[in-house]
Amino acid sequence: MNQFPSAAETDPVKMGWMVGSPPPPDKLISFQDGGVYQFPKTRWSFCNFRRMGPTTAVSRGLGQASPLLRTELAELDNVEFTPMGATQTITWGQAYDANYTDGVVVLHRGKIVYERYSGVMKPEGQHIAMSVTKSFFGLIGQMLVAEGALDESALVTHYVPELQNSAFADATIRQVLDMRTGLKYSENYADPQAEIWMHARAGGVLPRPPQYAGPQTFYEFLQTVQKEGQHGGNFAYKTVNTDVIGWVIRRVTGLSIGEVVSQRIWSKLGMEQDAYFTVDSAGNEFAGGGLSAGLRDMARFGEMLRNDGTWSGQQIIPPAVINDIRFNGDASAFPVQNFPTLGGWAYRNMWWVSNNAHGAYSARGIHGQAIYIDPKAEMVIARFGSHPVAANTHFDPTSLPAYHAVAQFLLKHR
Amino acid sequence: MNQFPSAAETDPVKMGWMVGSPPPPDKLISFQDGGVYQFPKTRWSFCNFRRMGPTTAVSRGLGQASPLLRTELAELDNVEFTPMGATQTITWGQAYDANYTDGVVVLHRGKIVYERYSGVMKPEGQHIAMSVTKSFFGLIGQMLVAEGALDESALVTHYVPELQNSAFADATIRQVLDMRTGLKYSENYADPQAEIWMHARAGGVLPRPPQYAGPQTFYEFLQTVQKEGQHGGNFAYKTVNTDVIGWVIRRVTGLSIGEVVSQRIWSKLGMEQDAYFTVDSAGNEFAGGGLSAGLRDMARFGEMLRNDGTWSGQQIIPPAVINDIRFNGDASAFPVQNFPTLGGWAYRNMWWVSNNAHGAYSARGIHGQAIYIDPKAEMVIARFGSHPVAANTHFDPTSLPAYHAVAQFLLKHR
Numbered sequence: 144m145n146q147f148p149s150a151a152e153t154d155p156v157k158m159g160w161m162v163g164s165p166p167p168p169d170k171l172i173s174f175q176d177g178g179v180y181q182f183p184k185t186r187w188s189f190c191n192f193r194r195m196g197p198t199t200a201v202s203r204g205l206g207q208a209s210p211l212l213r214t215e216l217a218e219l220d221n222v223e224f225t226p227m228g229a230t231q232t233i234t235w236g237q238a239y240d241a242n243y244t245d246g247v248v249v250l251h252r253g254k255i256v257y258e259r260y261s262g263v264m265k266p267e268g269q270h271i272a273m274s275v276t277k278s279f280f281g282l283i284g285q286m287l288v289a290e291g292a293l294d295e296s297a298l299v300t301h302y303v304p305e306l307q308n309s310a311f312a313d314a315t316i317r318q319v320l321d322m323r324t325g326l327k328y329s330e331n332y333a334d335p336q337a338e339i340w341m342h343a344r345a346g347g348v349l350p351r352p353p354q355y356a357g358p359q360t361f362y363e364f365l366q367t368v369q370k371e372g373q374h375g376g377n378f379a380y381k382t383v384n385t386d387v388i389g390w391v392i393r394r395v396t397g398l399s400i401g402e403v404v405s406q407r408i409w410s411k412l413g414m415e416q417d418a419y420f421t422v423d424s425a426g427n428e429f430a431g432g433g434l435s436a437g438l439r440d441m442a443r444f445g446e447m448l449r450n451d452g453t454w455s456g457q458q459i460i461p462p463a464v465i466n467d468i469r470f471n472g473d474a475s476a477f478p479v480q481n482f483p484t485l486g487g488w489a490y491r492n493m494w495w496v497s498n499n500a501h502g503a504y505s506a507r508g509i510h511g512q513a514i515y516i517d518p519k520a521e522m523v524i525a526r527f528g529s530h531p532v533a534a535n536t537h538f539d540p541t542s543l544p545a546y547h548a549v550a551q552f553l554l555k556h557r
Numbered sequence: 558m559n560q561f562p563s564a565a566e567t568d569p570v571k572m573g574w575m576v577g578s579p580p581p582p583d584k585l586i587s588f589q590d591g592g593v594y595q596f597p598k599t600r601w602s603f604c605n606f607r608r609m610g611p612t613t614a615v616s617r618g619l620g621q622a623s624p625l626l627r628t629e630l631a632e633l634d635n636v637e638f639t640p641m642g643a644t645q646t647i648t649w650g651q652a653y654d655a656n657y658t659d660g661v662v663v664l665h666r667g668k669i670v671y672e673r674y675s676g677v678m679k680p681e682g683q684h685i686a687m688s689v690t691k692s693f694f695g696l697i698g699q700m701l702v703a704e705g706a707l708d709e710s711a712l713v714t715h716y717v718p719e720l721q722n723s724a725f726a727d728a729t730i731r732q733v734l735d736m737r738t739g740l741k742y743s744e745n746y747a748d749p750q751a752e753i754w755m756h757a758r759a760g761g762v763l764p765r766p767p768q769y770a771g772p773q774t775f776y777e778f779l780q781t782v783q784k785e786g787q788h789g790g791n792f793a794y795k796t797v798n799t800d801v802i803g804w805v806i807r808r809v810t811g812l813s814i815g816e817v818v819s820q821r822i823w824s825k826l827g828m829e830q831d832a833y834f835t836v837d838s839a840g841n842e843f844a845g846g847g848l849s850a851g852l853r854d855m856a857r858f859g860e861m862l863r864n865d866g867t868w869s870g871q872q873i874i875p876p877a878v879i880n881d882i883r884f885n886g887d888a889s890a891f892p893v894q895n896f897p898t899l900g901g902w903a904y905r906n907m908w909w910v911s912n913n914a915h916g917a918y919s920a921r922g923i924h925g926q927a928i929y930i931d932p933k934a935e936m937v938i939a940r941f942g943s944h945p946v947a948a949n950t951h952f953d954p955t956s957l958p959a960y961h962a963v964a965q966f967l968l969k970h971r
Binding site: 174194198204207266393399415424425 | 575578579580585586587588589605607608609610611612613614616618619621622680681682774776804807808813829830831833836838839840841
């Protein structure tokens with residue numbers, strides 16, 4: 144299926160990463176030498192990101208966890224689907240390893256119908272969500288718009304004047320929330336000169352060379368981003384937009400990102416575990432990709448959204464905010480040539496909206512992390528993965544049709 | 558009372574540490590410039606150690622927390638005592654600020670009778686316990702002795718041959734557990750050449766100078782420690798002993814320190830929160846001082862010990878292990894000239910044993926962190942502090958008599 148060793152061959156428990164006192168040199172995973180991002184070490188490090196550098200907690204509070212009821216449907220493993228571009232079907236059970244899944248939870252009408260973990264991942268503990276993080280900030284940004292605390296037509300610099308000499312000087316909040324900005328910022332992971340690496344080094348989430356003299360924090364980096372093209376055009380996926388929204392949210396709320404997520408979401412849903420963010424040297428969280436969380440807690444979050452923002456009878460997110468995500472994306476501004484697996488999709492408030500017959504929408508991370516919400520099937524899938532290739536085109540063919548096939552199965556299972 | 562600004566003047570909330578987007582330069586607390594250890598920044602950083610570098614979780618598991626019942630006794634604030642060396646009494650309430658307390662919980666017969674927090678400390682969140690950490694490893698070491706997994710008369714090198722060229726080559730497990738070793742290792746915080754700083758730099762818990770070429774991990778450092786004097790003499794407080802015991806525990810159990818503490822303690826007591834350890838570049842936890850935990854969870858731990866190792870009807874620690882701590886310390890080997898506030902005390906399995914009429918014993922940290930167990934008064938005090946001076950002689954005079962006065966009050970309160 145690909146040129147990499149299989150999920151079984153790269154099981155991080157069998158590989159013995161970081162086991163021993165001390166671990167032998169060939170079993171060490173180091174932040175400083177970049178190993179933390181190298182497959183198959185990633186199959187361990189993505190579950191242990193706090194060991195790589197500074198983090199801050201997203202507190203669940205001290206209340207009891209909300210129970211997730213369970214009616215397991217083992218027959219999900221046999222659900223068949225045809226991967227994109229393939230001629231033969233495979234099953235949900237087979238797709239699990241084909242996608243280098245570290246863990247997956249499927250909720251149907253709020254009950255766990257499927258739950259599976261691999262390698263070092265367990266129900267307790269956190270896995271890095273990477274770009275799934277973005278969807279939390281698009282959501283919170285839209286909440287602030289709905290509350291009137293944030294004017295979506297205002298310029299970013301209305302809130303963050305520090306960005307006046309950057310590309311964001313003439314961008315509106317709405318353009319940034321939907322990533323319809325013209326930025327000289329490459330997210331091509333194959334290009335060592337891509338700005339995403341400068342961004343990551345500034346924030347301390349990539350090691351810095353010995354004589355590093357670049358920006359010291361996320362904020363310093365954001366002020367250096369230059370314009371390329373115009374704002375308001377097509378959707379262009381650039382992580383830096385989320386960190387700008389993070390800055391705006393901090394400025395508008397007066398809180399840190401960890402506090403905002405705790406107050407608005409994490410402390411409201413009976414989460415089982417605290418989550419955490421990687422932070423830069425100024426203690427500021429990486430809004431573009433720094434969240435690590437437990438898998439069931441990600442599922443709780445998705446389930447709250449599926450229920451129009453309610454949880455245990457309490458309105459956590461206004462329905463209008465969720466509807467804005469679901470229905471106000473512009474598929475005509477979605478450059479499908481750049482996203483060949485996402486024909487017909489739109490991007491709104493940092494959520495990926497399928498526009499399929501089920502109205503599915505998703506938060507997506509670059510190694511297969513996902514929250515996938517299928518309103519029609521009353522289904523939520525939370526998934527963590529450590530696919531060897533940082534490119535959705537490598538796992539979408541076996542994950543998106545799999546999610547839809549499970550949704551169709553559950554629809555029939557009523 | 559001392560030459561430092563008061564607790565009120567150094568309240569970290571009022572000082573605004575790390576608030577702002579980004580925090581202004583004079584409100585930043587940085588690991589790299591050493592600010593994390595500088596009073597009054599410590600009043601913030603001791604509650605936020607995970608923001609300073611890599612950490613690993615001590616999982617509480619996913620069960621419900623065990624409730625701590627509550628019968629608050631506000632009159633404790635008026636309990637009077639005479640500080641050591643003083644002529645006038647002060648009250649428990651006054652001692653709270655005099656000691657730069659960040660939070661304190663008093664349990665009487667397992668119920669919370671007093672609970673108070675200051676500054677950035679809250680019931681949720683963790684405070685660094687520093688040398689209170691050591692008592693966890695002395696306890697676990699003694700558990701392994703009781704289980705027969707560890708021979709207290711064996712040489713350390715029987716378990717860790719890597720220490721054969723160090724001072725520990727001819728030290729027994731018992732000598733290390735009781736810190737009766739002869740080591741060239743100064744813990745004089747006022748001396749920049751003291752080995753404690755080399756130890757801390759090796760483990761990455763102190764910043765390293767740019768051209769640092771010393772040991773890269775705790776393990777590398779431990780192998781460099783040289784002998785001075787003989788083993789088996791008087792108690793000599795040296796943090797390095799605990800990291801050696803940590804290494805032995807890892808070797809004997811095959812687990813990481815975080816896993817050992819989680820499996821044997823943290824997952825067994827209905828803890829409210831995960832705890833965490835600082836880790837070195839090889840991912841190994843700082844046994845000598847790296848634990849951060851919630852205050853109530855520290856109180857739960859103390860209460861389990863007070864109940865002869867039982868919790869909710871389950872035997873967590875054998876009573877013989879606790880009795881070994883309480884009754885097998887050798888007060889004649891305790892050099893009271895080095896501990897003028899601790900006349901009559903002993904040190905056993907990395908616990909401080911008062912030998913007072915109440916049989917009190919304690920885990921103690923260098924800025925006033927403590928778990929203080931008074932069996933006769935059926936009392937446990939858990940306390941976190943950030944006293945400006947890293948020396949127990951500066952706060953013992955207002956803390957030890959205060960603990961005893963509260964114990965006497967509670968005895969009368971039956």
